Amino acid sequence: MYLLEAQYLYQMLGGMVTTIQLFIVSWVLAFSVALTLVVIRATEWSVARWLVDAYVEYHRNVPLLVHVLFWYFGMPELLPESVRGWLYQHNAEMSLAAIALGLGAAAYIAEDIRSGLRAIPDTQFEAARAMGANYLQGMRYVIIPQALRHAVPALIGRALLLFKNTSVTMAIGVAELTYQAREIENDTYRTFATYGAATAMYLAGAFLIMFIGARIHAYYAISGGRNA
Amino acid sequence: MIKMEKVSKWFGQHQVLNDIDLSLNKGEVVVICGPSGSGKSTLIRTINRLESIQGGRIEVDGEDVYAGHMNVNSLRQKIGFVFQQFNLFPHMTVLDNVMFGLVNIQKRSKKESMERARSLLDRVGLLEKINAYPGALSGGQQQRVAIARALAQQPPVMLFDEPTSALDPEMVGEVLQVMKELAKEGMTMVCVTHEMGFAREVADRVVFMDAGQIQEIADPETFFTSPQHPRAQRFLSDVHIR
Ligand SMILES: Nc1ncnc2c1ncn2[C@@H]1O[C@H](COP(=O)(O)OP(=O)(O)O)[C@@H](O)[C@H]1O
Ligand SMILES: [Mg+2]
Numbered sequence: 216m217y218l219l220e221a222q223y224l225y226q227m228l229g230g231m232v233t234t235i236q237l238f239i240v241s242w243v244l245a246f247s248v249a250l251t252l253v254v255i256r257a258t259e260w261s262v263a264r265w266l267v268d269a270y271v272e273y274h275r276n277v278p279l280l281v282h283v284l285f286w287y288f289g290m291p292e293l294l295p296e297s298v299r300g301w302l303y304q305h306n307a308e309m310s311l312a313a314i315a316l317g318l319g320a321a322a323y324i325a326e327d328i329r330s331g332l333r334a335i336p337d338t339q340f341e342a343a344r345a346m347g348a349n350y351l352q353g354m355r356y357v358i359i360p361q362a363l364r365h366a367v368p369a370l371i372g373r374a375l376l377l378f379k380n381t382s383v384t385m386a387i388g389v390a391e392l393t394y395q396a397r398e399i400e401n402d403t404y405r406t407f408a409t410y411g412a413a414t415a416m417y418l419a420g421a422f423l424i425m426f427i428g429a430r431i432h433a434y435y436a437i438s439g440g441r442n443a
Numbered sequence: 444m445i446k447m448e449k450v451s452k453w454f455g456q457h458q459v460l461n462d463i464d465l466s467l468n469k470g471e472v473v474v475i476c477g478p479s480g481s482g483k484s485t486l487i488r489t490i491n492r493l494e495s496i497q498g499g500r501i502e503v504d505g506e507d508v509y510a511g512h513m514n515v516n517s518l519r520q521k522i523g524f525v526f527q528q529f530n531l532f533p534h535m536t537v538l539d540n541v542m543f544g545l546v547n548i549q550k551r552s553k554k555e556s557m558e559r560a561r562s563l564l565d566r567v568g569l570l571e572k573i574n575a576y577p578g579a580l581s582g583g584q585q586q587r588v589a590i591a592r593a594l595a596q597q598p599p600v601m602l603f604d605e606p607t608s609a610l611d612p613e614m615v616g617e618v619l620q621v622m623k624e625l626a627k628e629g630m631t632m633v634c635v636t637h638e639m640g641f642a643r644e645v646a647d648r649v650v651f652m653d654a655g656q657i658q659e660i661a662d663p664e665t666f667f668t669s670p671q672h673p674r675a676q677r678f679l680s681d682v683h684i685r
Binding site: 437 | 491493516517518519520524526528530531532533534543544547548576578592593596
């Protein structure tokens, strides 16, 4: 079987490794940005709320591919010449892809966490504040942990979507799984087998994410329910 | 310990507290009763600034609660508050609930916090539930945990807003027992409650509220045997029927 030829096998596995790296980095970025957005959005300050809403709307309404192209070709124009040069010599497509994917996913994840937040009664925050917790302490220890537990199923869905969406970064030359599959297909003309193999690898990755997600869901389930 | 002078509060056009004057010395226990909607919750919630006031003055432990420089978070650490609905944190174990203020707000060491939390849980009779989650406890047990949690930061003052009203009747006693012990140990307490037996046993004074005003303040014996205010008379007969 041609795929067993060392060269193609390495190429395919290398693509998978890149896909996984891209997924993990952009997920961590997305999650941190989303948490920040949620905490800012929950304040009473109207300017902050407006900015967060604008951020979310922007990312929900611009196609992901356009967003990725914009970050790769457009954003660096704003940088000084020297920084841009350095960036393009240091795997720019990978880091810019991670930023574009991460910022895009953050908008959706923030919405998921926010719906989790709405499921938490105000009295929880009030109980924390009554003990002397400040706003951030109340959010960090009482509200966000509960909101995240509610959001786990939605977040697993987001993680799967983000994992699959890494494939659009082939458009800017990130050597991830889809990119490598196309390269191999160009070399060998074995279209069915090549994309079949790539499909199987995406499925395996997705199952792994679902498995980990289910474990997290079970681990963090609130024992005994919310209230007796 | 607590001093309220001419405290007034409005929700929009609606005046909910009208010229409230109330003082407690250290170690005193005051019970507030009155019909639903008369402003009892609002009154005790102004003491730790869960509600703001529009007129008057409140002092706790010699400090003006509404002074501009007052840090509301350090103020609240000195005032334990117990809610009708317990409001325990469902994602934390009983022990973590009680340790919460010590570890996460006051940033004390885990070891010291754990020792104090364990001794408080022992005191409310729930040492064996330390690793349970609130959802697995009965209402009475949850409220006892909530009292332990409110006591953890060693506040000199405790406020209770109808702590037994959400409980099944058979669980009221265990919560009142904890509160009585606390009162007898000299805690300064303001309790919104209709538990007349509790008031009789430990209250220094009973306050009757109606329509945002304090209508009557008396020692429990006088209040229960010969209430002066007609609405207090009617209120007492209603409560006794129930
Ligand atoms: N957040 C609020 N906004 C507007 N009105 C309120 C609010 N909270 C309480 N009230 C009104 O204030 C009055 C007193 O309420 P409350 O202090 O809860 O009474 P009690 O505890 O004696 O039953 C009621 O008429 C109630 O409807
Ligand atoms: Mg009330």
